[in-house]
Amino acid sequence: MEFHGPSTVDEAVSLLAADEDARCLAGGATLVAMMNADLVMPSALVSLRHIAALGGIAADAGGGLRIGAMTTHREVADAAGLDGAHALISETARAIGHPAIRNMGTIGGSIGHGDPQADYPAALVALDASVELRGPDGARAVPAQDFFVDYLETALQPGELITAVTLPPSPAGGFGAYEKFARVEGDYATVSVAAAVAMEAGRCRYVRVALGSCGPIPVRAEDAEARLAGTALADEDVAAAAAVLRDACDPVDDVRGSGEYRMMLVEPLLGRALRAAAAKGGAR
Amino acid sequence: MSEAIPISLTVNGRTHRLFVQPWHTLLQVLREQISLTGSKRGCNQGVCGACSVMIDGAVMRGCLTLAADAAGREIVTVEGLAVGGALSPVQQALLDHGAVQCGFCMPGMAVAATALLADNPSPSDAEIRDGLSGNLCRCSGYVKVVEAVRSASAGGAS
Numbered sequence: 001m002e003f004h005g006p007s008t009v010d011e012a013v014s015l016l017a018a019d020e021d022a023r024c025l026a027g028g029a030t031l032v033a034m035m036n037a038d039l040v041m042p043s044a045l046v047s048l049r050h051i052a053a054l055g056g057i058a059a060d061a062g063g064g065l066r067i068g069a070m071t072t073h074r075e076v077a078d079a080a081g082l083d084g085a086h087a088l089i090s091e092t093a094r095a096i097g098h099p100a101i102r103n104m105g106t107i108g109g110s111i112g113h114g115d116p117q118a119d120y121p122a123a124l125v126a127l128d129a130s131v132e133l134r135g136p137d138g139a140r141a142v143p144a145q146d147f148f149v150d151y152l153e154t155a156l157q158p159g160e161l162i163t164a165v166t167l168p169p170s171p172a173g174g175f176g177a178y179e180k181f182a183r184v185e186g187d188y189a190t191v192s193v194a195a196a197v198a199m200e201a202g203r204c205r206y207v208r209v210a211l212g213s214c215g216p217i218p219v220r221a222e223d224a225e226a227r228l229a230g231t232a233l234a235d236e237d238v239a240a241a242a243a244v245l246r247d248a249c250d251p252v253d254d255v256r257g258s259g260e261y262r263m264m265l266v267e268p269l270l271g272r273a274l275r276a277a278a279a280k281g282g283a284r
Numbered sequence: 285m286s287e288a289i290p291i292s293l294t295v296n297g298r299t300h301r302l303f304v305q306p307w308h309t310l311l312q313v314l315r316e317q318i319s320l321t322g323s324k325r326g327c328n329q330g331v332c333g334a335c336s337v338m339i340d341g342a343v344m345r346g347c348l349t350l351a352a353d354a355a356g357r358e359i360v361t362v363e364g365l366a367v368g369g370a371l372s373p374v375q376q377a378l379l380d381h382g383a384v385q386c387g388f389c390m391p392g393m394a395v396a397a398t399a400l401l402a403d404n405p406s407p408s409d410a411e412i413r414d415g416l417s418g419n420l421c422r423c424s425g426y427v428k429v430v431e432a433v434r435s436a437s438a439g440g441a442s
Contacts (some may be wrong), residue, residue, distance in 0.1 A: 001286045003352045004307035025353060029330060032348045035307055036328045045306055045354050073343075098418025101330065102397070103342040104349070185417050 002044035007054055009134050009163060011028060014048045017136040017159035024048055026070060026109030029101055046161075054163060056107070059219035063087075063169030066132075069108025069162045077102060085196040086167055087125060088176025088277075090146045092123040092194065095178055098186045108162040111147070114154040114217075117256070118189040120149055122212035123178055125220050126194035128166050135160035148217035171206045174198040177276035180212075183256060189213045190257040193267040195273040199281050202232050203254050209241070209270065214249040221248040233274050288424040295320065296364030302350040312344035313337045314361060322362035322391040326420075331418035337361050337391035343399035343418075362391035365398055373436045374398050379430035385423035392419050397433045405438040413439075 002022075006012045016022050022044035025031055032038045033249045037104040048054055054070040057151040058078050065086055066074065076093035096102055096110075110120050111131065124131075124144035131147045133140050144165075147155045156162070163208045192212035198205045207228045210221040233239040246266055251259040285319040288303035293310075295318060302317055311328075314337070326332035328347045335346035338360040341425065342419045346361075365372040370381065374397045384390050391417060400407060400415030407415060412433045413426075 001306040003289055003350075006354075025350065028353065029345070032309065032350060033329045036309065042306070045350070045352075047350075049353060057391060097401070098333070099415055100333065100345050100418045102341045103345050126343060185414075186299060205371045 001043065003047070004044060005050050007050045007052075009051055009161070012046050012048060012051060012161055013134055013136060013159060015044065015160060019044050020158045022046055023259070024109075024112070026106040026112070027072065028105040028109075029097075029105040030113050030115075031237050032111060048108075048161070066168040067107055067165045067167075069132075069133055070106050071108075072260075073097070073102035073107070073110070074099075075098045076107060084170030085151055085174040085176040085277075086170050087280075088123055088127060088194060088196060089167065089177060091176065091177045092119050092178045095180045095192075101186075103198045107165055111144075112154060112156060112162050114148060114150075115149060115188075116148070116153045116215060116217055117213045119192060121177070121188065122178075122192055122194040122210040122218040124165060125210035126176065126196050126208045128163050128169050131155075132164040132166060133157075133160045134163045135142065136278070139163070139212040141166070143219060143264075145218075148260065149271065171198050173197065174206055175277045176197060176282035177280070179273040179276065181265055181269055183213075188256060191251075191262050191269055193266075193273040195267040195277045197233075197274055197277040197281075200241075203222035204231055204233055204274075204278070206229055207274070209245070209273070211245060211249065211266065213256070214245075214251045214266065216250065219245060219248050221245050227243055228274070231233045233271075235271070238271040238274060239267060239284065242270050245270065285312070285335075286384055289352050293318075293351065293355060293359065294357070294358045296361060302351075306350065306352055308351045309347050310337065310349040310351045310354045310359070313351040314346060314359075320363050324388055324391060326388070331420070333392040333396060336395040336419065338395060338399050341399070341402065343396050360395070362394050365394060372398065374401065374433065377432040377436035378429065380406055381435065382433045383425060383428040385421070385425045389421045391420055393421070393429055397429075397436070401432070403439055404430050406440075407433075407437060409434065422431045 023042035116196040129144040176196040251262040324334035326334035330348040
């Protein structure tokens with residue numbers, strides 16, 4: 001096994017492109033655990049630690065947000081000045097693991113693993129985020145919804161690495177909430193719901209919802225959002241939207257809960273997430 | 285086997301020049317090459333916290349950090365907490381409160397608590413519990429640990 005510590009994205013791309021069994025090492029929280037369990041043994045590790053261009057959170061002039069791939073969960077959790085629905089990303093980061101994991105793990109490393117039980121995937125889909133990639137053929141951006149392809153499978157192609165996650169401007173009057181149900185503090189979610197909502201005169205003017213741990217990728221259903229739009233998010237509206245979302249789910253039975261149990265969690269967690277997000281907007 | 289990588293690792297203020305394999309974890313190198321066996325190998329999966337060390341001031345997992353990736357960073361292990369042979373306030377409080385049962389989790393608890401108090405000198409009980417949430421005690425002696433950390437905090441002389 002080789003170990004590389006490039007200082008530029010271009011060098012990292014060349015190293016990855018030259019060896020398809022090479023893997024990026026970001027925070028190590030997932031990759032090293034898998035190496036310790038003998039689940040993977042890459043031919044080479046390309047540490048991204050020394051690439052300054054992959055760090056940092058920056059707002060752009062249009063109100064969007066760019067989060068470098070090597071930004072740790074703690075940096076996202078503690079980020080100051082994230083407005084409106086963008087605060088959902090910080091709330092989600094605070095729900096990941098424990099302090100030591102949040103100090104190590106990165107947003108790029110987390111989503112690059114493509115684990116539907118992780119916290120960021122659903123939040124990024126609910127925020128209409130994009131994933132910036134760089135490879136031998138240059139840079140491209142993939143909507144979060146298309147980035148997650150299947151269980152532990154993403155749109156990343158050989159030789160590509162994740163350089164950043166970008167969020168579009170927060171919808172006017174929009175707020176977000178992340179509701180996570182886990183067996184114990186710090187575990188992966190049994191079910192999670194990420195919601196971004198804008199209310200106007202007591203009615204829902206904008207809504208995006210995505211579920212985690214309910215299928216091989218984050219579950220979004222535009223019909224469920226359409227059912228919620230224009231409503232006051234009453235119990236019957238939430239129940240009807242949850243029914244549509246459940247039809248789009250394909251949950252596994254595992255140690256964190258049976259598929260049937262997960263389906264039972266969708267409606268109450270959806271209601272909590274929507275109302276928590278709406279409440280952050282206060283009376284409007 | 286690939287060629288060993290020469291690295292220099294700064295642990296508890298002392299710099300060690302070592303050869304490591306790319307897959308060697310910091311925990312493994314601390315224990316086997318530097319003979320600092322305070323950091324424990326529990327799960328080796330980042331779950332239990334027995335291997336907790338501070339890297340550049342932040343608590344992290346020794347088992348999930350590759351030694352080659354830790355080169356050039358400031359590492360503090362439980363052996364680096366005592367000052368001039370005297371236990372640190374956190375260590376003394378753990379001892380005084382009877383927080384130590386079998387002791388396996390204690391090095392990680394002491395490191396995590398030290399990092400917590402460095403960031404937040406007067407944490408609430410909820411913040412103490414959150415700060416130590418990544419450290420498992422299978423004797424389940426958490427109450428004494430929380431009491432000890434509270435007493436070692438800036439507001440905890442009582």
